[in-house]
Amino acid sequence: MAFDFLVENIAQQKQRARYRVRQCVAEQNGRHVKINDVTYLNFSSNDYLGLNHHPEINQALLEGAERFGTCASGSSLITGYSYAHQALENEICDWLNQPKCLLFASGFSANSALMQALGHKSCQLYLDKLSHASLIDGALSSEAKVKRFLHNDITQLERFIVQSQSAANSDINSIDDEINRVIVSEGVFSMDGDQADIANLSKIAQQYQALFYVDDAHSIGVVGDKGQGSSSMANVDVVMATFGKSIATSGAFVACDENLAEYLVNFSRHYIYSTAISPALAWATKKSIELIQTQHWRREKITELSHLLESKLSEKVQLIKNASSIHAIVIGDEMATLDVCQKLRDRGIWLSAIRPPTVPNNSSRLRVTVTSSHEIKDINYLADCINEVIE
Ligand SMILES: Cc1ncc(COP(=O)(O)O)c(C=O)c1O
Structure with missing residues (x-):
């Protein structure tokens, strides 16, 4: 049939745990996101300085x-x-x-x-x-x-x-x-x-x-x-x-x-x-x-919270250490990464699984973004949950 490739490629995407869907966001800022009537702590936002809604x-x-x-x-x-x-x-x-x-x-x-x-x-x-x-x-x-x-x-x-x-x-x-x-x-x-x-x-x-x-x-x-x-x-x-x-x-x-x-x-x-x-x-x-x-405090807060996250994660967590807002935790396998994301979601944390082709094969990961809207208690909670769900 004409355009068979559309259906075939989607089926393949599902089979490889790479299928992507959009989530309709009801509300969000650099700290929280509300999806399907549930409010999560948001660690997927690129609003690094918390200026959205200023x-x-x-x-x-x-x-x-x-x-x-x-x-x-x-x-x-x-x-x-x-x-x-x-x-x-x-x-x-x-x-x-x-x-x-x-x-x-x-x-x-x-x-x-x-x-x-x-x-x-x-x-x-x-x-x-x-x-x-x-x-x-x-x-x-x-x-x-x-x-x-x-x-x-x-x-x-x-x-x-x-x-x-x-x-x-x-x-x-x-x-x-x-x-x-x-x-x-x-x-x-x-x-x-x-x-x-x-x-x-x-x-x-x-x-x-x-x-x-x-x-x-x-x-x-x-x-x-x-x-x-x-x-x-x-x-x-x-x-x-x-x-x-x-x-x-x-x-x-x-x-x-x-x-x-x-x-x-x-x-x-x-x-x-x-x-x-x-x-x-x-x-x-x-x-x-x-x-x-x-507003220098926004940059200073990112640095402070990022150090806190790094210090709280257990050694079994494969964190790519750096001085920016973005903290990648490499899991590897697509299915395992989706599983960790779901477990974090069950604990009220919104994090996206980043999978190939966005990242190289076998390097699926959680991409944690720390923003200046987060609070110390958010980072402590995130680290505790990640330490618990990553084996
Ligand atoms: C490194 C980099 N360059 C360029 C872009 C594209 O920017 P825009 O979202 O404004 O299209 C992005 C992501 O969105 C990015 O991460």
């Missing part, structure tokens, strides 16, 4: 809707680019100390756009093996040569660069100077929660005249004294971050130099052929970023 951000959303409208009513190159968007871009440029900023509908779209824009046929893109799907899809659909180095393995990255240099030098039709290189990493990795070695990646980028691109989706707001993310640690040429996590709105930005920004405005199909983000939301996002820069 009254000043809600107020800015209302004000933005009244002044600029809920809808941009056009793409940025037609009539969609308003004062609200410009003010948000300027705020981000000042925050990250970058010359230019452009807004995108989502982080997925921004990453795809940038990989395609930078992925000219003269380019080599070097991506960390654990890069987000949007980076991989964007890179593979570009005209560039794509190399993926082992996760956080700077030695292998450098070897790849040196190999491509020697290959170019031995090819009489090619002059190495003509290879444009881009090193791509996440600041904090979404499924492991560990940080990239930003300082050394930046050094390698400078040494080989490569452009350094960082997806800061999980670092923005959380890393840096004012929450500016990876660019607070070293020179980063292009920063992408989504508004949908610690910033607590929706959409994304790319901060970069004037040349790249101008190129994107002229050639990026994702930018040109898409309605600009809601100006009301842009206005609310600007307010959120203002709060993030000054």
